[in-house]
Amino acid sequence: MNILVTLNSNYILPLKVMLWSLFFNNPNRYFHIYLMHSSISGEELDELQRYVAENGHELVEIKIHESYFEDAPLIMHYTKEMYYRLLAYKFLPANLDRILYLDPDILVINPIDELYNTDIDNYLYAAAYHDIPVKEINKIRLRAYDMEAYFNSGVLLMNLPLQRERINEEEIYAFVEKNRNRLIMPDQDILNALYCKEIKKLSEIKYNYDVRYYYYNKILSNGEINMEYIMCNTSILHFCGKRKPWQRNYSGKFHALYKHYEMLALQRRLKSQDIFSCSG
Amino acid sequence: MNILVTLNSNYILPLKVMLWSLFFNNPNRYFHIYLMHSSISGEELDELQRYVAENGHELVEIKIHESYFEDAPLIMHYTKEMYYRLLAYKFLPANLDRILYLDPDILVINPIDELYNTDIDNYLYAAAYHDIPVKEINKIRLRAYDMEAYFNSGVLLMNLPLQRERINEEEIYAFVEKNRNRLIMPDQDILNALYCKEIKKLSEIKYNYDVRYYYYNKILSNGEINMEYIMCNTSILHFCGKRKPWQRNYSGKFHALYKHYEMLALQRRLKSQDIFSCSG
Numbered sequence: 110m111n112i113l114v115t116l117n118s119n120y121i122l123p124l125k126v127m128l129w130s131l132f133f134n135n136p137n138r139y140f141h142i143y144l145m146h147s148s149i150s151g152e153e154l155d156e157l158q159r160y161v162a163e164n165g166h167e168l169v170e171i172k173i174h175e176s177y178f179e180d181a182p183l184i185m186h187y188t189k190e191m192y193y194r195l196l197a198y199k200f201l202p203a204n205l206d207r208i209l210y211l212d213p214d215i216l217v218i219n220p221i222d223e224l225y226n227t228d229i230d231n232y233l234y235a236a237a238y239h240d241i242p243v244k245e246i247n248k249i250r251l252r253a254y255d256m257e258a259y260f261n262s263g264v265l266l267m268n269l270p271l272q273r274e275r276i277n278e279e280e281i282y283a284f285v286e287k288n289r290n291r292l293i294m295p296d297q298d299i300l301n302a303l304y305c306k307e308i309k310k311l312s313e314i315k316y317n318y319d320v321r322y323y324y325y326n327k328i329l330s331n332g333e334i335n336m337e338y339i340m341c342n343t344s345i346l347h348f349c350g351k352r353k354p355w356q357r358n359y360s361g362k363f364h365a366l367y368k369h370y371e372m373l374a375l376q377r378r379l380k381s382q383d384i385f386s387c388s389g
Numbered sequence: 390m391n392i393l394v395t396l397n398s399n400y401i402l403p404l405k406v407m408l409w410s411l412f413f414n415n416p417n418r419y420f421h422i423y424l425m426h427s428s429i430s431g432e433e434l435d436e437l438q439r440y441v442a443e444n445g446h447e448l449v450e451i452k453i454h455e456s457y458f459e460d461a462p463l464i465m466h467y468t469k470e471m472y473y474r475l476l477a478y479k480f481l482p483a484n485l486d487r488i489l490y491l492d493p494d495i496l497v498i499n500p501i502d503e504l505y506n507t508d509i510d511n512y513l514y515a516a517a518y519h520d521i522p523v524k525e526i527n528k529i530r531l532r533a534y535d536m537e538a539y540f541n542s543g544v545l546l547m548n549l550p551l552q553r554e555r556i557n558e559e560e561i562y563a564f565v566e567k568n569r570n571r572l573i574m575p576d577q578d579i580l581n582a583l584y585c586k587e588i589k590k591l592s593e594i595k596y597n598y599d600v601r602y603y604y605y606n607k608i609l610s611n612g613e614i615n616m617e618y619i620m621c622n623t624s625i626l627h628f629c630g631k632r633k634p635w636q637r638n639y640s641g642k643f644h645a646l647y648k649h650y651e652m653l654a655l656q657r658r659l660k661s662q663d664i665f666s667c668s669g
Contacts, residue, residue, distance in 0.1 A: 136657075218649060219652075336644055339648075368617060
C-alpha cells in the first residue's frame with residue numbers, strides 16, 4: 110500500500126507514532142511511505158528511513174526544491190508546503206495509481222484495507238467530512254465558495270491517474286490569489302472549493318474520527334457510537350484541533366491510548382509483518 | 390513466569406483481556422497461568438485453555454472441590470473463593486517457589502520482570518498499598534486491626550516456600566470467625582490483619598496503579614506522574630472499584646486504552662512470544 114505524508118521536522122515524533130500504529134494494526138501488509146518535504150535534514154531523514162525499515166517497511170523520500178513553488182502565491186503565515194498534498198501527483202512515480210495521504214496527528218487502530226480499496230473511479234479523491242459540530246463555521250465556508258460539503262483533508266485517498274488529467278496547478282494558484290483574504294485552512298479550503306464535487310464521501314466515524322467529539326457523537330447516535338463501537342469499527346482516530354496528544358497539557362478521551370502507542374512506537378520494533386493471525 | 394488467577398465464569402472476558410495484555414507487553418517470556426476455580430464449566434475451561442495456548446502460553450487448571458472449604462466460615466454474600474488466594478500455596482505444585490497473583494480487572498502495559506523478580510526473601514508476599522485518597526477508610530481499618538499499612542491484594546507476589554512454613558489455615562478461619570462483622574473486603578482484610586508485617590511494599594504507581602485517581606496522583610506529584618510518566622513507568626493498571634471498563638456505561642481516563650486491548654484480545658492471536666526486538 111502507498112501512503113503519502115508531508116511534514117517538517119516538528120512532526121517527526123507524531124509521524125513515527127502514526128506509522129507504528131498503521132503497521133501494527135495492518136499486519137500482513139507491506140507499506141511504501143512517500144515522504145514529501147523540503148526542510149527535513151539528511152540526518153533526520155536517515156533516522157526515519159531506518160525506523161521504517163526496522164519495522165519492516167519502506168520510506169521513499171520526495172524532496173521538493175524550494176525553487177519549484179517560486180511563483181506560487183503565499184498567504185499569511187503558511188509556507189509552500191500547503192500545496193504539497195494538492196500537487197503530490199506531480200512528484201510521485203508515474204506508475205502509482207493510488208495513494209492514501211495521512212496527517213501525522215492520526216492513530217490507526219484497525220485495518221485500512223477497505224478504505225484503501227475504496228472504488229474511486231471517476232473521483233479525484235475520497236475523504237470524510239466533519240459536519241458535526243463544526244457545522245456553523247462550515248456553513249459560512251460552504252456559502253463563501255458555493256460548495257456542497259466541507260471535507261477534511263487529513264485522510265485523503267487519491268486517484269492519481271485522474272488527478273494527472275484534471276488538476277491544474279495554475280487554477281489552484283489563481284484561486285489562492287483571488288481568495289487570499291478568506292482562506293482559513295488553505296489546502297483544505299482549496300480542496301473543497303475547487304474539487305468538492307469530485308470527492309467521494311467516506312464514513313467519518315470509520316476513517317476520520319474527530320476525537321474531540323466523542324460525547325457529541327455518542328449522544329447524537331443515541332449511544333450507539335460508544336467506545337466499544339469505535340474500537341471495533343473505527344480505523345482512523347484524528348486528533349484534530351490545536352491541542353495535540355503529544356503535548357504536555359493535553360487531556361482527552363483518547364489520551365492514554367495515544368501515549369501508550371507513543372511508548373510502543375519508541376520502544377518496540379515490529380519484527381515482521383506477520384505477528385498476528387486472525388481469530389474466529 | 391508463574392501467574393495465579395482465581396475467578397468464576399463472570400470474569401472470563403476480562404481475564405482474556407488481562408492475559409493478552411500481559412503476553413503482549415512481555416514478549417520473549419513464557420507464562421504458566423494457574424487458574425484456581427470451583428465453578429467454571431468444562432467447556433469454558435477448554436476454550437480458555439485453547440485461548441492461552443493459541444497466544445503461545447500454558448493454562449494449568451487447579452480445580453478446588455467444594456468440600457475442601459466445608460468447615461471454613463462464610464460471611465455475608467462472599468463465597469469460599471475469598472480464601473483461594475490466601476491458601477493457594479496448598480494447591481499449587483510443591484516445586485513452585487514463586488507466583489504472581491493478578492486480579493482480572495487489570496491491564497498490563499509494560500514488562501513485569503522487575504516485579505516478578507523482586508527480592509522477597511523473608512517476606513510472605515509483596516504488594517502495593519493504596520494510601521491515597523482512600524486514606525480515611527484505611528485509617529479506620531488500620532486502627533481496627535492494629536495494622537501498619539493497608540495493602541491492596543489485587544497484585545500479590547507470593548513466596549511459596551515461606552507460606553508453606555508460616556501460613557496457618559486454622560488461624561485464618563479463627564480470624565474470620567472473630568471478625569465476621571467488620572470484614573469489608575474479606576481476603577484483603579485478612580491479608581492485612583494477619584500478615585501486613587510480612588508483606589514487602591511495592592510501588593503503587595509502577596505495579597498497582599489505581600486508575601480512578603489519575604488527577605489526584607498527578608496533582609499530588611506536582612504534575613510528575615502524568616500520562617507520559619505512567620505509560621513509560623507503570624506496568625500494571627488496576628481498574629479498582631465498582632465501575633468496570635468492560636461495562637457499558639463506564640467512563641474514565643483509561644477507557645479507550647482498555648477497550649482497544651479488549652478488541653485486540655478478542656481479534657488477534659499472538660503468533661509467537663518473539664514479535665518485538667528492543668529499540669535503542
